[in-house]
Amino acid sequence: MDNARSFLRAGAFALAAASASLLPLATQAAEPLKIGFSMALTGGLAGAGKAALIGMEIWRDDVNKKGGLLGRKVEFVYYDDATQPANVPGLYTKLLEVDKVDLLVSAYGTNLIAPALPIVMRKKMVLPSLFGLAANEQFKYDRYFQIMPAGPSPLTDWSKGFFELAMAQNPKPKTVAIVAADAEFALNAAAGARTNAQKAGLKIVYDKTYPPPTTDFSPIVRAIQATNPDIVFVGSYPPDSVGMVKAANEVGLKAKLFGGGMVGLQFASIQKNLGPLLNGIVNYDFWVPEPTLDFPGVKEFLGKYQEAAKGKGVDPYGHYLPPFAYAYLQVLGQSVEATKGIDQGKLAAHMRKSTFDTVVGKVKFGKNGEWAKTRVLQVQFRDVQKDNLEQFAGPGKRVVLYPKEWKSGDLVYPYKQ
Amino acid sequence: MKSAAFWGVLAAILAGGLALTAVLENEYYYNALYLILQATLMAVAWNILGGFTGYVNFGSAAFFAMGAYTTVALNKALGLPLPLLILAGGAVGGLVGFGLGYLTLRLKGVYFAIATLAMAIVIETFISNWTYVGGARGAYMLTPDQHLWFNSYIQMLFMVMLLLTLAAVAISRMLSSSRLGRGLAAIRDDEVAAESAGVPTLRLKLVSTTVMGAMMGVAGAPFPYFVTFVDPVSAFNLFIAVNAIAMPMIGGTGHWIGPVIGALLVGSMQEIVKVTVSSELNVLIVGVMLVVFITLAPQGIVGLVRKHWQRRKS
Numbered sequence: 001m002d003n004a005r006s007f008l009r010a011g012a013f014a015l016a017a018a019s020a021s022l023l024p025l026a027t028q029a030a031e032p033l034k035i036g037f038s039m040a041l042t043g044g045l046a047g048a049g050k051a052a053l054i055g056m057e058i059w060r061d062d063v064n065k066k067g068g069l070l071g072r073k074v075e076f077v078y079y080d081d082a083t084q085p086a087n088v089p090g091l092y093t094k095l096l097e098v099d100k101v102d103l104l105v106s107a108y109g110t111n112l113i114a115p116a117l118p119i120v121m122r123k124k125m126v127l128p129s130l131f132g133l134a135a136n137e138q139f140k141y142d143r144y145f146q147i148m149p150a151g152p153s154p155l156t157d158w159s160k161g162f163f164e165l166a167m168a169q170n171p172k173p174k175t176v177a178i179v180a181a182d183a184e185f186a187l188n189a190a191a192g193a194r195t196n197a198q199k200a201g202l203k204i205v206y207d208k209t210y211p212p213p214t215t216d217f218s219p220i221v222r223a224i225q226a227t228n229p230d231i232v233f234v235g236s237y238p239p240d241s242v243g244m245v246k247a248a249n250e251v252g253l254k255a256k257l258f259g260g261g262m263v264g265l266q267f268a269s270i271q272k273n274l275g276p277l278l279n280g281i282v283n284y285d286f287w288v289p290e291p292t293l294d295f296p297g298v299k300e301f302l303g304k305y306q307e308a309a310k311g312k313g314v315d316p317y318g319h320y321l322p323p324f325a326y327a328y329l330q331v332l333g334q335s336v337e338a339t340k341g342i343d344q345g346k347l348a349a350h351m352r353k354s355t356f357d358t359v360v361g362k363v364k365f366g367k368n369g370e371w372a373k374t375r376v377l378q379v380q381f382r383d384v385q386k387d388n389l390e391q392f393a394g395p396g397k398r399v400v401l402y403p404k405e406w407k408s409g410d411l412v413y414p415y416k417q
Numbered sequence: 418m419k420s421a422a423f424w425g426v427l428a429a430i431l432a433g434g435l436a437l438t439a440v441l442e443n444e445y446y447y448n449a450l451y452l453i454l455q456a457t458l459m460a461v462a463w464n465i466l467g468g469f470t471g472y473v474n475f476g477s478a479a480f481f482a483m484g485a486y487t488t489v490a491l492n493k494a495l496g497l498p499l500p501l502l503i504l505a506g507g508a509v510g511g512l513v514g515f516g517l518g519y520l521t522l523r524l525k526g527v528y529f530a531i532a533t534l535a536m537a538i539v540i541e542t543f544i545s546n547w548t549y550v551g552g553a554r555g556a557y558m559l560t561p562d563q564h565l566w567f568n569s570y571i572q573m574l575f576m577v578m579l580l581l582t583l584a585a586v587a588i589s590r591m592l593s594s595s596r597l598g599r600g601l602a603a604i605r606d607d608e609v610a611a612e613s614a615g616v617p618t619l620r621l622k623l624v625s626t627t628v629m630g631a632m633m634g635v636a637g638a639p640f641p642y643f644v645t646f647v648d649p650v651s652a653f654n655l656f657i658a659v660n661a662i663a664m665p666m667i668g669g670t671g672h673w674i675g676p677v678i679g680a681l682l683v684g685s686m687q688e689i690v691k692v693t694v695s696s697e698l699n700v701l702i703v704g705v706m707l708v709v710f711i712t713l714a715p716q717g718i719v720g721l722v723r724k725h726w727q728r729r730k731s
Contacts, residue, residue: 042695080695085651086644087691090448093571094692097445111555114646118560119444122569138557182545182553184648209553211542 032075036101043083055322088115144369147328151374161402173230177206180235189235189261217247238264256414259283278381327358453684460664460676462632468670471605476537477661482652484637510634518626555648669719
């Protein structure tokens with residue numbers, strides 16, 4: 001009796017298993033196209049990660065409204081990496097092996113992109129990447145495509161504009177101070193600045209780092225002031241950027257050009273907080289609402305983003321990261337449509353040779369997967385008023401000085417007398 | 418547990434691990450298991466000083482990071498293979514443990530705990546400024562192409578970690594049931610009484626800090642190969658230290674099996690929650706469980722089971 005029952009049970013299992021394996025065949029045509037990624041939704045980078053996710057969801061909805069990709073509805077499978085690199089290998093393996101996603105895109109930020117690369121490389125997947133600074137330098141993976149417009153040599157291209165602008169002034173500056181936070185991005189930016197300064201023949205009179213938890217920046221700015229540099233290049237993270245700008249103002253920094261690689265000055269909340277203290281600072285940016293950068297679709301995208309961002313505690317204008325989060329999916333989507341499939345080799349070949357029309361302008365990748373030509377903007381803050389968030393929504397407050405193609409105004413020099 | 422049975426179980430688990438690599442291809446499970454085993458090894462190591470000897474170490478992440486950075490440095494300088502890197506990580510962790518013990522074991526209770534925390538900060542600052550291993554910028558580790566007879570590198574890392582964890586459990590059990598272990602228990606219960614009864618307290622404490630440091634160094638040594646990008650923020654992560662304390666506390670600190678139970682339970686739960694709810698919830702889970710166990714069951718799961726048995730007996 002027992003035997004008969006277990007035989008029956010086994011039979012039922014086999015039947016169920018067989019029908020389950022047949023099921024996908026029958027429904028394949030309508031099956032959604034799954035794009036997998038991990039994103040920093042909590043932890044240190046959560047603010048930016050959440051904003052990026054909003055941008056990505058807008059792309060997904062836009063695409064689905066037009067009927068999806070390859071006639072399939074686009075779906076996201078994503079996990080929160082909690083800004084912890086140790087979580088990333090497991091999450092990307094899960095996306096590939098358990099969730100069986102069709103396509104991958106990267107998380108946000110160098111530290112969280114790099115741990116995914118070996119896994120992605122083993123599976124030979126294409127990886128559009130979101131704001132990794134030279135993350136592919138060691139891996140040299142030929143299916144990696146990075147959307148931040150740092151340029152073919154990301155470390156030096158970052159501050160190239162800053163130094164070119166400085167050297168075009170009359171009289172030419174002679175000395176430079178370089179100060180950076182003791183952490184990944186800032187140190188890389190400072191290293192690039194050092195190379196550019198030496199190339200320009202500037203004398204480096206101050207070159208120091210400070211530990212990331214620093215809160216009082218006046219001693220640092222005083223020490224810089226004591227060396228009397230013509231230019232001050234700063235590589236810093238949001239909290240320190242605020243501290244540095246305030247300290248420069250309190251101490252009365254007398255440099256002729258100040259800024260360069262300060263992360264945070266691109267965010268609306270910090271801009272509002274600093275207000276007029278920003279005036280004259282020259283800093284990097286990737287997109288600003290200047291007429292020269294009015295690419296097709298970007299205003300429409302930002303309109304949707306600003307609506308979606310309300311009450312979510314993220315950047316209300318989303319000029320910095322969200323358009324690029326939308327664009328790296330545009331690159332992927334356009335490649336899928338062009339190659340009419342998800343063959344990773346064909347996708348990679350298409351991405352290598354094509355120029356993409358995106359909300360951040362025309363994107364063309366170079367050999368190492370970075371933009372073929374740098375578009376790190378140098379912008380100068382002008383006529384910024386106190387306690388006014390709305391002023392940053394439109395043009396005129398962040399004037400593009402560099403590169404020439406996108407220029408919307410001239411440098412006001414020197415920064416302070 | 419009888420000795421023969423114990424070794425039998427260890428051998429069975431090892432064989433089970435090997436069999437798993439032969440039948441299961443899906444790499445995700447090895448990733449998850451690797452993290453659970455790494456947490457188990459850290460918990461077992463923490464328990465040798467924290468549970469057996471009664472000295473609370475808040476600086477576990479520093480020992481772990483020492484192992485990881487030994488790998489980064491030696492791989493860059495000499496290109497050593499993984500087994501040697503693990504030995505080296507253990508040696509460096511052990512040395513730092515010995516040094517820490519020698520300098521700070523005259524401190525007691527909360528002062529010792531503060532000293533370990535301070536040590537972690539000192540070592541992190543040192544690593545952040547040591548450019549050879551990447552400093553604050555971090556260092557990349559490319560995964561080697563060879564992985565013995567395993568299907569993938571992560572399978573091999575999983576087996577390595579399984580072997581290390583089992584070895585640590587065996588050492589921990591031997592320590593707890595030996596003369597040395599009884600000496601450590603005496604120190605935990607009353608150090609002054611132990612000293613007057615002839616227990617060489619300083620020597621025993623040095624042994625336990627050294628063993629703890631070595632085990633944590635060993636746990637950290639394969640980490641760069643697992644994550645491929647190490648920076649001080651991830652290697653010295655507070656979460657590593659919190660887990661190393663919470664897991665033995667939840668499992669039960671008095672017995673060698675306590676940290677194993679705690680780590681397997683909490684570690685598995687964290688891995689499941691990470692992909693079902695949210696990674697950030699992990700910290701909350703550990704926090705809530707810690708509070709619940711400390712207030713309701715200070716002896717951990719092992720203590721609860723013991724109480725239950727005693728009640729049944731009587």
